[in-house]
Amino acid sequence: MANSNAGGGFIGNLGKIYGGYAGGFIVFTLILAVLEQMGVPNKIIGYCFVILTIGVYAYIGILSRTMDLSEYYVAGRRVPALYNGMATGADWMSAASFISMAGGIYLGGYNALGYVLGWTGGYVLVGILLAPYLRKFGQFTVPDFLGARYEGNGARLCGVIVLFAASFTYIVAQCFGIGIITSRFLGIPFEIAIFVGLLGILVCSMLGGMRAVTWTQVAQYIILIIAYLVPVIWLSTKKYGIPIPELTYGQALQQIAQLEDKLGVVKHFTDAFTNAKGEFTWQEFNNFWALVLCLMIGTASLPHILMRYFTTPSVREARTSVAWSIFFIFLLYFTAPAYAAFAKLEVYQNVIGQPIAQLPAWVQNWSQVGGLLTIKDGNSDGILQLSEFVINQDIIVLSMPEIAGLPYVVSGLVAAGGLAAALSTADGLLLAIANALSHDVYYKMIDPKASTARRLIVARGLLVIVAIIAAAVAGTRPSGIIQMVAWAFSLAAAGLFAPLVLGIWWKRTTKIGAITGMMSGFAVCLFYLVMTRYAPGTFKDMFGTDLWFGIRNISSALFGLPVAFVVTYVVSLMTPEPSKEMQDFVDSIRVPKGVVAAT
Amino acid sequence: MADKLDTARMQAYWSKTSRLMWTIFALWLFFSFFIHLFAVQLNGIKFLGFPLGFYMAAQGSLIAFVVLCVWNAIAQNKIDEEFGVQED
Numbered sequence: 001m002a003n004s005n006a007g008g009g010f011i012g013n014l015g016k017i018y019g020g021y022a023g024g025f026i027v028f029t030l031i032l033a034v035l036e037q038m039g040v041p042n043k044i045i046g047y048c049f050v051i052l053t054i055g056v057y058a059y060i061g062i063l064s065r066t067m068d069l070s071e072y073y074v075a076g077r078r079v080p081a082l083y084n085g086m087a088t089g090a091d092w093m094s095a096a097s098f099i100s101m102a103g104g105i106y107l108g109g110y111n112a113l114g115y116v117l118g119w120t121g122g123y124v125l126v127g128i129l130l131a132p133y134l135r136k137f138g139q140f141t142v143p144d145f146l147g148a149r150y151e152g153n154g155a156r157l158c159g160v161i162v163l164f165a166a167s168f169t170y171i172v173a174q175c176f177g178i179g180i181i182t183s184r185f186l187g188i189p190f191e192i193a194i195f196v197g198l199l200g201i202l203v204c205s206m207l208g209g210m211r212a213v214t215w216t217q218v219a220q221y222i223i224l225i226i227a228y229l230v231p232v233i234w235l236s237t238k239k240y241g242i243p244i245p246e247l248t249y250g251q252a253l254q255q256i257a258q259l260e261d262k263l264g265v266v267k268h269f270t271d272a273f274t275n276a277k278g279e280f281t282w283q284e285f286n287n288f289w290a291l292v293l294c295l296m297i298g299t300a301s302l303p304h305i306l307m308r309y310f311t312t313p314s315v316r317e318a319r320t321s322v323a324w325s326i327f328f329i330f331l332l333y334f335t336a337p338a339y340a341a342f343a344k345l346e347v348y349q350n351v352i353g354q355p356i357a358q359l360p361a362w363v364q365n366w367s368q369v370g371g372l373l374t375i376k377d378g379n380s381d382g383i384l385q386l387s388e389f390v391i392n393q394d395i396i397v398l399s400m401p402e403i404a405g406l407p408y409v410v411s412g413l414v415a416a417g418g419l420a421a422a423l424s425t426a427d428g429l430l431l432a433i434a435n436a437l438s439h440d441v442y443y444k445m446i447d448p449k450a451s452t453a454r455r456l457i458v459a460r461g462l463l464v465i466v467a468i469i470a471a472a473v474a475g476t477r478p479s480g481i482i483q484m485v486a487w488a489f490s491l492a493a494a495g496l497f498a499p500l501v502l503g504i505w506w507k508r509t510t511k512i513g514a515i516t517g518m519m520s521g522f523a524v525c526l527f528y529l530v531m532t533r534y535a536p537g538t539f540k541d542m543f544g545t546d547l548w549f550g551i552r553n554i555s556s557a558l559f560g561l562p563v564a565f566v567v568t569y570v571v572s573l574m575t576p577e578p579s580k581e582m583q584d585f586v587d588s589i590r591v592p593k594g595v596v597a598a599t
Numbered sequence: 600m601a602d603k604l605d606t607a608r609m610q611a612y613w614s615k616t617s618r619l620m621w622t623i624f625a626l627w628l629f630f631s632f633f634i635h636l637f638a639v640q641l642n643g644i645k646f647l648g649f650p651l652g653f654y655m656a657a658q659g660s661l662i663a664f665v666v667l668c669v670w671n672a673i674a675q676n677k678i679d680e681e682f683g684v685q686e687d
Binding site: 113114330337373593 | 622683
């Protein structure tokens, strides 16, 4: 058994430990539900959820502290497939999935299902193309692989640059989400709330690295999935008497369709590829495919996800773990459209058409969180019209329990879930960035003689610095959560997918080919993203159009990806074939058995 | 490197692995893209109360992805055992 070494007692009892933990959390929620009925104020309930859950993560983080390099970087490679699946689920599902995605579907209808597809299907690619082979390679980081396969620090540095750009964009979005939740449920200003949340991130990851992050992520997965499913199951039972929302929301969709006609909504919820006027357009059609592709490829390129598969005991378990990962992720994703449909139905039935003066307290509460909900009586008739109710997609999930009139304890639960999602992803990202800087840049490139203690101190110092910068950038509210996250996927896809996949599947890929391909793909993607976002005027002057082929910049990788592949291919063929040793190395990572050949 | 495979066996192993990869890759293409090209038309059909195009993007393809990942793990493990290259 792989877990017979030190700590086997813990690994051997995982089922018992996490089972007890999940039970404890449910009991805690029930106690708060009873307290709420006895008249304990909402504010206290919100505090209990936020503080207690962060406290538990901190406790796990501190218990998992380590001074061992392999524990710090890859959790000692002792994480069983099932638990790595849960940890990947939490690592994966961020504020964007938990907080924003259902909100996106609420507003965008069918077109936003591109997110649901894009954020699940990529795991098929991870499983068939990458995870088992990266596990066999078995070093600490994704740039490690690039450095070994493409002989040297050039490729390693390129990998670090792409990793940093993608992961940093991503982590800013998570800090933003953490800010929204802590601000709303602790009742403190957004800018301060971000830094409170930051402490929650750091305490999980700083002392124990990957080991601590792994075991807190498992705990966070359990909370986030309970929190996501409870309100939807509750509403499904309340409305249709069946506690399986995935089946019942078909009826909700029909009711929504009827209400859309009554309210004069032209863009129907379930209509595919329609614009705001409800007409089919090729631009919506093309953007749907572009987004699905970029998100899927991005999934198979994001280092914080790929590095989770470095932690399993074997190649076989890495493969099994991909299957567990997508299963645990699937549980949330196939519920998200139900969440959106129920929220839409609630708003249409119970909010629109009400006298504005009589709107419940949640409207007031949410209006105070940075302009995310606005109600303006445009025609001064005192009645809320559909066009007078403007809700931001980032608060739909968090506010839905209140909108639907569920007890406040459900709102607290959802907040705890959203926080778990954002914190767990932020932890994974932070670790990916700090490890790349401390392991790949500092240890491999600057000071290869550094002692273990020194490497761990540098890793932790960098972790804190990166976290503070990310929180500070998030404080400036650069963009919506889901947009920022989609950019991160595009950046990773354009820069990393080609060199990773070709490095394993095409032996002829050369060092120069990979480096030029990687940098040109990444550059095209970054250029398109930055220009269309921050200098649209200049972009238009240069190309005579606002967007290439009407593709929005959340799918920038659509242009970067082909460039990366073509350049890698052409340049590889123009440069001398990789050495015999390198081909043996590729052979050795393709087979589970045996040692990895030296390069 | 006593446990290194000879070239012919390595090639046979890798072609079998590649075939599995391409099969699943093709199904991935089908469920990720191809089926949704017809979302507008499929929406005309009702399935469990859902417009079918919407259902496929919200649930159908997702179920397929889970199945593909499980299948990949099982089938690849079998190939490893067939060639005796599984880990000890």
